[in-house]
Amino acid sequence: MPPTKELAMSSQTNVLSVPLDRGAVPATRSVVRQPRRRRLSGFAWEPWALAAILLTAWQLAGQALAGEGNPLLPPPLVVFAALRDSLPELWRGTISSFLILLPGYGTALVLGVTLGLLAGTTPWLGRAFFPVAKVAAPIPPTVFIPYAIAVLPTFHLSATFVVFLGAFWPIFLNAAAGAAAVEGRHRDNARVLGFSHFESLRKVVFPASLPHIFCGMGVGLGFSFILLTVAELFGANAGLGRFVQYYADYADYPRMVAGILYTGAVTWGAMTLLEQARHRALFWQR
Amino acid sequence: MSKIIAHVEHREGLRIESLDFAYGESLILRGIDLAVQAGEFLALLGPSGSGKSTLLRLLAGLERPTSGRLTAAGDPIDGPGTERAVVFQHYALFPWMTVADNVAEAVHKAHPGLARSERRARARAHLERVGLGEAAGRYPFELSGGMQQRAAIARALALESPFLLMDEPFGALDPVNRAKLQDLLLAVWQGSSPRPTLVFVTHGIDEALLLADRVAVMGANPGRIIRDYPVPFARPRERVALYQDPGFQRLREEIAETLDADTLTRLDANPEAGFHAANQGARYV
Numbered sequence: 159m160p161p162t163k164e165l166a167m168s169s170q171t172n173v174l175s176v177p178l179d180r181g182a183v184p185a186t187r188s189v190v191r192q193p194r195r196r197r198l199s200g201f202a203w204e205p206w207a208l209a210a211i212l213l214t215a216w217q218l219a220g221q222a223l224a225g226e227g228n229p230l231l232p233p234p235l236v237v238f239a240a241l242r243d244s245l246p247e248l249w250r251g252t253i254s255s256f257l258i259l260l261p262g263y264g265t266a267l268v269l270g271v272t273l274g275l276l277a278g279t280t281p282w283l284g285r286a287f288f289p290v291a292k293v294a295a296p297i298p299p300t301v302f303i304p305y306a307i308a309v310l311p312t313f314h315l316s317a318t319f320v321v322f323l324g325a326f327w328p329i330f331l332n333a334a335a336g337a338a339a340v341e342g343r344h345r346d347n348a349r350v351l352g353f354s355h356f357e358s359l360r361k362v363v364f365p366a367s368l369p370h371i372f373c374g375m376g377v378g379l380g381f382s383f384i385l386l387t388v389a390e391l392f393g394a395n396a397g398l399g400r401f402v403q404y405y406a407d408y409a410d411y412p413r414m415v416a417g418i419l420y421t422g423a424v425t426w427g428a429m430t431l432l433e434q435a436r437h438r439a440l441f442w443q444r
Numbered sequence: 445m446s447k448i449i450a451h452v453e454h455r456e457g458l459r460i461e462s463l464d465f466a467y468g469e470s471l472i473l474r475g476i477d478l479a480v481q482a483g484e485f486l487a488l489l490g491p492s493g494s495g496k497s498t499l500l501r502l503l504a505g506l507e508r509p510t511s512g513r514l515t516a517a518g519d520p521i522d523g524p525g526t527e528r529a530v531v532f533q534h535y536a537l538f539p540w541m542t543v544a545d546n547v548a549e550a551v552h553k554a555h556p557g558l559a560r561s562e563r564r565a566r567a568r569a570h571l572e573r574v575g576l577g578e579a580a581g582r583y584p585f586e587l588s589g590g591m592q593q594r595a596a597i598a599r600a601l602a603l604e605s606p607f608l609l610m611d612e613p614f615g616a617l618d619p620v621n622r623a624k625l626q627d628l629l630l631a632v633w634q635g636s637s638p639r640p641t642l643v644f645v646t647h648g649i650d651e652a653l654l655l656a657d658r659v660a661v662m663g664a665n666p667g668r669i670i671r672d673y674p675v676p677f678a679r680p681r682e683r684v685a686l687y688q689d690p691g692f693q694r695l696r697e698e699i700a701e702t703l704d705a706d707t708l709t710r711l712d713a714n715p716e717a718g719f720h721a722a723n724q725g726a727r728y729v
Contacts, residue, residue: 343536346506351603352526352553361549365540442539442583 232412240412241420247401248420254396255386255424258314262321263382270326270378271371274333275363279355284334291334295327299381303389317389324385325378332374336367369443372436379432383425398424455482456517457641458503458607463512465498471666472498476512478660478669482606483639487652487659491703495667496645500611503643504530516607526553528607529600529640533615535592537584543595544580547571550602570598574628590621594628601632608633608640612647623683626654634680649699653692654681661699663706671702 213234220233232240241248277287302323306316344366348358390399398421405413458480465473473495480486488496501507502514505524514521516528524530529550537546547567551558558566568580574594584592593613600608613629614622633639646652652659656675663670673695677686686692 343532343534344538346530346532347536347538349506349524350504350526350528350530351549351599352524361541362538365538368540442585 229409229411232415236412237415237419240410241416244401244413244416244420248398248417251396251398251401252424254394254400255390255398258317258389258397259321259382259386262318262386263325263379265318266322266325266329266378266382267375270329270374271333271364274330274371274374275337275359275367277330278334278337278367279359279363284338287330287334291327291331295331299324299385300388303385303392307389307393313389313393313395317386317394320385320389321382324381328377328381329371329374332370332377333367336370337363339370340366368439372432372440375432376429376436379428380425383421383428387421455606455638455641456515457482457484458643459513459515460499460503461513463502463514464510465495465502465507466510473502474666474668476667476669480641480643482517482641485633485639485642485644485655485657487656488643488645488662489647489649489652489659489699489703490662490667491647491664491707493664493667494662495664496647496662497611498667499662500530500609500643500645503607504528504609506530526550526603527605528609529603529605531593531596531600531608531610531613533612535584535589535596535616537592537595537599539584542581542583543571543576543587544568546584546595547599547602550599554602554604567598567602570602571595573601573632574598588621590617590625593617593625597625597629597632606638606640608642610642610644612645614651615646622651626651627683630655630680649696649703650687653677653696653699654683654686659699661702663703663710665710670706673699 216231217233217235220231220236223229223231224233273283273287277283299320303316303320306320307313310316310319340363344362345358348362353361386397387399387402390397391403394400398417402414402417402421405411405417458478460476460478463473463476464471476499488499490496498507502509503516503521505521505528508522516525521528537543538549541549544564544567547570548563551563551566551570555563555566568577571577571580574597576591576594576598579587579591579595584595587595593616597613600610610629614625617625633642644652644655653675659673659675660669661671661673662668675695677689677692
C-alpha cells in the first residue's frame, strides 16, 4: 500500500502542497477568477470613460438649458450639491424603505425557498402549486399596489405585502426549478446513504438548488426595489420613492435627480451584496 | 471469536430470481438468476447495453424489477438501504461538502449516536485507509478523479455495509490510477473481516479476473447472464505474475470468445444491431 499512496500524492503535489484551509480560496480557483476580480475592483478604464462622457454631456446640456432659463435638467454639479445637502433626509428615507423591503423580501425568501423546494420534490405539492403559479406569477405585481393600499390597514403593511408578492414568485419558481433539476447522481447518493426526505432536502436538494435560488433572489430583489419605490410614490410619508415624488411635486429638480441617483446607488449596493453572497455560497461550482 | 466466525459462515448473500426489467417498451434484462455468496467478490462483465449497470441499480434498490425477486441476506430488496453501499462510476461526492464531511455522513448512518468530533475522527480514519488522510478538509473539486474515487470508496466503507455494489468505479480513470485503485480495493476488501459481499460491474476482462472470485458474463439485447466463470487464482493476487500465468490467459481467451460468440449470434439475427455490438465487442478483448 505505501508505494500506491506515495505515487498518488506525488502526482498531486501541485494541488496538495498548497496549504489551504476551508476559508481560503483554493489556488486553482483564484487563477480562474482573476480576470473577473480585476473587473470588479474597477481596473477597467472603459466604464470610467463612458461615465466621463455621459457626465460631460449632461453638464453641457444642463448648462445650455439653464442658460435658457429651463430648470428641467440641472447640471451634475448642482445635483451633487443637492445630494450632499439631502444626505440626512435620504438616509432617513433609506431606513424607512428598508423597513419595508427587508420584511417583505425576507418573507418572500423564506417562504419562496421552502415552498419551492417542497413543490419541486413532492409530486402532489408540485401538482397543486405549479398551475396556480403559472396563472399568478405573470401578473405584474404593480397592479396590486392600489388594491393593497386600499385593503390593508397601514401603508407599511400594504407596501411590505406588495414587495413580498414581487419577490416571492421568482424565488419560488427558481427554487422549484432548482429542486427539480438536482442531478440524478446526487439523488441516487442521498438514497443509497439512507437520507430521509427532510435530510435530503436539507443536505442535498437545498445546496444543489442554490444556483437557481440565487438567480431567483436576484430577479426578486430587482422586483422588490421597483415595487417598493412605486408603492412609495402612491402613499408613503417617507422613503426613497417618496423623496423623489415629493421634490418632483415642488419642481425641485436638483433634489429629485439626486434622489434618483441615490436610489440607483442603493439598489446597486444591494445587488452587489447579493452577488458577493452568491459567489461565496457557490464556491464549489466549477 | 468462534461465535463471530459461525455467524460469518451463516451469512446470506445476494439472490436474484427470474428477474425481468423493462424500461417502457424495451426489455433491458430478461430472466436473470444469480446468487452471490456472502463474502464473495462477483464481477458482472459485459458490453454496453448488456444491462449490467441496471442490474447493479436493481440490487441497490434504485430501480424496481418488472418481475422477479431480489433478496439481500434473505430480505427482499424494495428500495435503497445502508446495508448495501454503492460506489458509482462518476465520483458522486456532494461537491458542497468537504471530503471528510462526505464520509462523515456515512459514519453518521452507520453509528447514529456518535458525537460530531467522534464522527469526524472515524471519517478521517476511513480516509486514511484509502490513502486520503491528507485531503480530509478539502472539497471534491480540489481533488483529481482518482482521489475523488478513493473518497467515494471511503464513504462506502464507512457505511460498514455487508454488501458493496460498485458500478464501473474505475472506468473513468487513467490506466495508472485504475491499477492503483484496483490494488487498493483488493487490499481493503481482503483486509476486512468479515469481507463484504462485493458486486463489481466492469467491461474489462482483465479487471474482472484480477479482482473477482467469479465472473458472470452478460450479453445484450436483452441483457442476460450468458455464462458464469469461477476465477480459480489464489489470493493475494499479484498483477504482473497473474497476467503471465497461462491459466489466466486461457480463461481470458475463453471469456473473450464467449462475448464474441454472443455478438456473432446477434449479428446473424439482426445484422445492424450486431454490427454495433461487434464494434463494441472488439473493445473488450
